[in-house]
Amino acid sequence: MDFTSKELVDKNIELLNNMTTHHLLPQWVSNFKANLAVIESSKDLMEIEKKKEPSIVIGAGPSLKRFKHLNALHKSKFNGTVFAVDKILIDCLKEGVVPDFVVSMDGDDLSSFFDSPLVDKYASKIKAIFSVTSNPNTVNRFKGEKYFFIPLIDSLEPLSVTNVLKLMTGKSILRGAGNVGTSCWFISVFLLKDPIALIGMDFGWNLYKEDGSVLNLNETDYFSKYAAMHGNDVNKIASCYRRVFHPFFKTEAITDFVFQTYWDAFLSWVKAVGVKTINCSEGGVIFGEGIDCMYFKDFLSTFDVK
Numbered sequence: 001m002d003f004t005s006k007e008l009v010d011k012n013i014e015l016l017n018n019m020t021t022h023h024l025l026p027q028w029v030s031n032f033k034a035n036l037a038v039i040e041s042s043k044d045l046m047e048i049e050k051k052k053e054p055s056i057v058i059g060a061g062p063s064l065k066r067f068k069h070l071n072a073l074h075k076s077k078f079n080g081t082v083f084a085v086d087k088i089l090i091d092c093l094k095e096g097v098v099p100d101f102v103v104s105m106d107g108d109d110l111s112s113f114f115d116s117p118l119v120d121k122y123a124s125k126i127k128a129i130f131s132v133t134s135n136p137n138t139v140n141r142f143k144g145e146k147y148f149f150i151p152l153i154d155s156l157e158p159l160s161v162t163n164v165l166k167l168m169t170g171k172s173i174l175r176g177a178g179n180v181g182t183s184c185w186f187i188s189v190f191l192l193k194d195p196i197a198l199i200g201m202d203f204g205w206n207l208y209k210e211d212g213s214v215l216n217l218n219e220t221d222y223f224s225k226y227a228a229m230h231g232n233d234v235n236k237i238a239s240c241y242r243r244v245f246h247p248f249f250k251t252e253a254i255t256d257f258v259f260q261t262y263w264d265a266f267l268s269w270v271k272a273v274g275v276k277t278i279n280c281s282e283g284g285v286i287f288g289e290g291i292d293c294m295y296f297k298d299f300l301s302t303f304d305v306k
Helices: 006-041 069-075 086-094 117-125 136-141 161-169 180-190 223-229 234-238 257-273 296-302
Strands: 055-058 081-085 101-104 127-131 145-151 196-199 241-245 252-256 277-279 291-293
Touching (some): 006 136, 006 161, 055 069, 055 180, 069 296, 081 086, 086 101, 145 161, 223 234
Parallel strands (some): 055 196, 081 101, 196 277, 277 291
Antiparallel strands (some): 241 252
16 A cells, blocks of 8 residues: 555545535535624634643544543643544543634534534533534534634635635635644644644554454545545555554554645644644654654643643
8 A cells, every 4th residue: 555656646636636626615605605694793713812822632533532632631730722623522521621622614514513412511611613614504503602714725816715705704714734633733823822732633544453453445534535536446546545654653554645635734834833743642644844742641741731
């Protein structure tokens, strides 16, 4: 399992980007139209108070549960800012972790991520940050305070979709590199958090499952998309994946074109911004120039700020 050539890499990325844009743009426009009244009555992302302090970004990668990081956070004395992706919010609350912010940006209906008495109970303590193109069912299901941003869909040219949304709403534009975990990191940077720890941010899948068996490619999130792109050609599908050894955690993972794109973009922004970013996920594929790595228990003991 390995990417084979630059030509094939570029072809796969172009195919995937075209499929994503053509498929999702009508949905994004429809969602924006449905959200407009809520957007206009809600605050802008940049109105959130900025405060320099440590933060933790909680993704929904498999390492989060494997290493019981939510339980460790609940038992710790950490009192910095906690950001959570929408998918993991209910799990956080079940473990006694009440994040300061939850971030949601997908155009699909993710209202189930907020559909819990626990979310309603703690909604007054959590600020939700939505994309203006988030699904309206998702936006309306959350009962707490809402903030909005505009995702960088295309460019900042005068006639771009992104700029038109800016002109219509006046909301701030946020680069998110296509995924909610990275958007959490960007928001954390904008709010002056430093350092920023990452847990549940894998950008891939463990090669070995908890029972010791090897992961099958058809168990990964985007397998069906690659199969559709390549007419179920086994060799071409396999070329969309590669095996990665993490040099700090000494773990092996499988990543693919989607996550590789996220990884490359994220690394470029970490280097450009210069905010201390610490991968504490204990697995996955996030490493490289500008990324520190640390076991989560060590981060919690080092940055005990309560």
